[in-house]
Amino acid sequence: MERYVVLILSYILGSIPFSLIVTRIKGINLREVGSGNIGATNVARTGNKCLAALALLLDSLKGFIAVYIAQQFLSDGDFYIYLSAILAVLGHMFPIWLKFSGGKGVATTLGMLIAFNIPVALVFMFAWVVVFLIFRYSSLASLASITAAAFASFFFQKELFLALLTVTILIFLKHHRNIVNLLQGKEYKFL
Template sequence: MDWLLALLAGYFIGSVPFGLLLAKAAGQGDIRQIGSGNIGATNVLRTGNKKLAALVLLLDLGKGFLAVMIAWHLWPAMAGFAAVGAVLGHCFPVWLRFKGGKGVATTAGVCFGLFWQIGLAFAAVWLGMLAITRISSAGGISAVIAAPIAAWLLGEPEFVPYLAFIGLVVLWLHRANIRRLLAGEEPKVGSKS
């Protein structure tokens, strides 16, 4: 049952909706009523508060990392389940009727927790694609695709199934972004649309 404990622990850590809580605390109202309605850092950025968005990004990343670190200490062989749980918790939090964020920052956190070199590869692809395109979703989508590949290339094949599953979840949640990317209609970071 260790796998289930790790999964549930990851889920409840990942389900803390930092974007929603911090936006309300900062007087920005309900972030779900702004922009895309998402509780993640990209939508918090649409409030115009860059520092708040950066804090949400770090906390969403941090909860993914924390979930995996706790699993390493309590259930060492089950860290992958904690990683999956953390991303599922962020994307489908029970507290918000299973409507959460899209999981990119939390995935970055679990990558760093599983094997820091995978986290570096994730960050490099994410930030590199963001710098090239100035499109947040393009960076995130590219990074979640790169994560299981990086795990394989770095000699950590045991993490590939977990990261591949997480990648599929994140890609599914980005399906509207993918359609807009293909149509050339996805907004760039800082644009008003």
């Protein structure tokens, strides 16, 4: 019973739309900004870097806290700990409160990685920063970072690999429009 409570809480925690909440407090309707996405990248498009950093922190904390709670209540290496991480990311992507229309799960994945494995999280962050600085596309940086992290997890923590592979597929699917835009040269570029 305990594991199911943890799983439900992971999804609910992941589904809290922090980016939408913090921008609404500032009088901004995030659905009317940039891509209309409720992630930290779209908060950055408002021009408020502090708000974007806060959104990134809060969205990352969702993944971290979901894994941390699961680790406290479930035994080490338990399949359900990894499932709780996936559910937190799914909660961000498909929040029940927003008719299942959420963000892309990248920041929540970062938080989950920090809870599971710091070296893999560092690979994720390094890949994101390098790709973003070179190409100036947040979507491309996100896709590169999750791919690099999945690859790294295979060497650093094999148990994490399958969970991260699942999240990687989900993130690629959520970025389908961005991928098309990148291929057509229409993707939004940060200058």
